[in-house]
Amino acid sequence: xxxxxxxxxxxxxxxxxxxxxxxxxxxxxxIVSTFLSEVERNGIILAVDEAxxxxxxxxxxxxxxxxxxxxxxxxxxxxxxxxxxxxAAFDLRDVDQPDMDDYFREMRPGGLGIALIRRVMDxxxxxxxxxxIPFNRLILRKHHRSAS
Amino acid sequence: xxxxxxxxxxGEDGVVIxxxxxxxxAHTASxxxxxLRALIQGGASRIIVDFSDLxxxxxxxxxxxxxxxxxxxxxxxxxxxxxxxxxxxxxxDLLGFQVLFTITTTVxxxxxxxxxxx
Numbered sequence: 664x665x666x667x668x669x670x671x672x673x674x675x676x677x678x679x680x681x682x683x684x685x686x687x688x689x690x691x692x693x694i695v696s697t698f699l700s701e702v703e704r705n706g707i708i709l710a711v712d713e714a715x716x717x718x719x720x721x722x723x724x725x726x727x728x729x730x731x732x733x734x735x736x737x738x739x740x741x742x743x744x745x746x747x748x749x750x751a752a753f754d755l756r757d758v759d760q761p762d763m764d765d766y767f768r769e770m771r772p773g774g775l776g777i778a779l780i781r782r783v784m785d786x787x788x789x790x791x792x793x794x795x796i797p798f799n800r801l802i803l804r805k806h807h808r809s810a811s
Numbered sequence: 812x813x814x815x816x817x818x819x820x821x822g823e824d825g826v827v828i829x830x831x832x833x834x835x836x837a838h839t840a841s842x843x844x845x846x847l848r849a850l851i852q853g854g855a856s857r858i859i860v861d862f863s864d865l866x867x868x869x870x871x872x873x874x875x876x877x878x879x880x881x882x883x884x885x886x887x888x889x890x891x892x893x894x895x896x897x898x899x900x901x902x903x904d905l906l907g908f909q910v911l912f913t914i915t916t917t918v919x920x921x922x923x924x925x926x927x928x929x
Contacts, residue, residue, distance in 0.1 A: 684834060712869050
């Protein structure tokens with residue numbers, strides 16, 4: 664990996680869970696030769712899968728004809744994934760995290776995707792659409808542990 | 812599109828072993844839920860899930876086990892999870908699922924676990 668950022672051509676897809684495998688393949692192809700361990704790479708793929716599945720299920724359901732766009736930039740120190748959508752704004756950082764002891768005691772069947780994203784990624788940012796930028800941006804970052 | 816299939820075989824003492832193949836994600840989890848529900852409604856309560864041929868799992872797949880675990884335990888049964896690849900196990904591990912589920916290295920160990928509970 665050089666100091667030059669590696670940009671993969673953005674992936675534009677319709678919001679369907681049928682496309683999750685394609686999304687995972689897109690992310691995997693961009694990070695296969697990074698500084699990250701296999702566990703970390705699998706974690707990033709999982710986090711993006713969870714973020715997109717959540718988007719498909721909740722936000723985009725209100726606007727099924729929209730298209731989402733994934734962008735990924737890989738540098739020596741960080742992998743940055745941006746997910747753009749034009750549906751109702753949904754900031755996953757606002758979702759309360761489940762206490763896993765309570766979760767198991769109550770045997771709840773769902774609500775784990777955002778918890779996984781938070782456990783795997785180092786930084787989560789969200790920029791809702793505005794008059795200037797007509798799409799929401801979810802930005803996920805994973806840093807190289809030993810990067811200076 | 813994600814591919815996911817299951818195969819079912821019967822072990823000793825009424826144990827049912829369901830093997831998962833492919834990718835268990837938000838697209839395929841509903842199919843797995845239907846199949847597991849059919850098994851349980853058909854009388855299965857001692858179930859081993861063989862993960863050895865499962866390439867990938869996301870939270871939607873984990874959620875399926877949460878749907879049924881209470882019902883099978885009420886029936887004095889259990890769902891034991893066996894033979895996971897490292898990347899699949901790490902998803903369970905990230906959320907601490909070992910607190911609720913018995914996870915064994917092999918299907919044989921899961922069968923032994925059921926035998927020990929007789």
